[in-house]
Amino acid sequence: MKIDSNFEWSKLKTVHNTIFLIAFLSQLVFLFFFATVGHFESGDTSSNILKNIAGIGGLASTITMCILAIYGATLVNSFIIENYIGENRVRVYLYPYGRKNLFLLKIKTFVLTFLKLQLLGLLLSDTIFLIGEFTFPIVNSKEGMLSNLLIAIISSITSALITLVIILLSGVVGIRYSSLPATIVSSIVLVVILGNLIAMSPAAKIFLSLIIALSLTVLLYFIIQSVGERIENEEVV
Helix, strand or coil, rough: CCCHHHHHHHHHHHHHHHHHHHHHHHHHHHHHHHHHHHHHCCCCCCHHHHCHHHHHHHHHHHHHHHHHHHHHHHHHHCCCHHHHHHHHHHHHHCCCCHHHHHHHHHHHHHHHHHHHHHHHHHHHHHHHHHHHHHHHHCCCCCCCCHHHHHHHHHHHHHHHHHHHHHHHHHHHHHHHHCCHHHHHHHHHHHHHHHHHHHHHHHHHHHHHHHHHHHHHHHHCCCCHHHHHHHHHCCCCC
């Protein structure tokens, strides 16, 4: 029997606006907040993270990532994890779709939905900030518009990937321990561990941060595949 993928996509439609608005508003508010703080702060512009757009973007992206990661952990609990713990697990395992295929479909729809909306929100807020910055400067940036836009794009991709890594790894912990609270707790722990990857990624190191984020994403892919295999072969008790 073929899996009804449209049903999985439709379940996430109710949170589309929320994901986008959190990404957009949080990023935009903290971009202008840190830019304003940096504008009134004295000190060496070369060493102060609040005196350059890349540093400000990194800090704003970190806070946005923290908010989205914890919110995403609650979503992944509702849309995926609760189906694989307790009595719900027995019911889902009896579906005639293939357990692994259904699990991977749920992961795919969640990832593509969350990634698309987060990137859209981040890029839109970054673009608005950069246009405002080069029209009415707050930060005395030495880089040009295109250079800062490239940094913003790379930072947004890095932030989005790290956010998904945190959410899904937290989900794996939730499945492993059959606990929804474990998902939330592990997401907070991972935010603390991985948040510095974005916060401390000035322009000179931003490509390294992206490479690390991509590497973690590849590692996550194999972990999800492994969890899918375990679900496929697990006995229903």
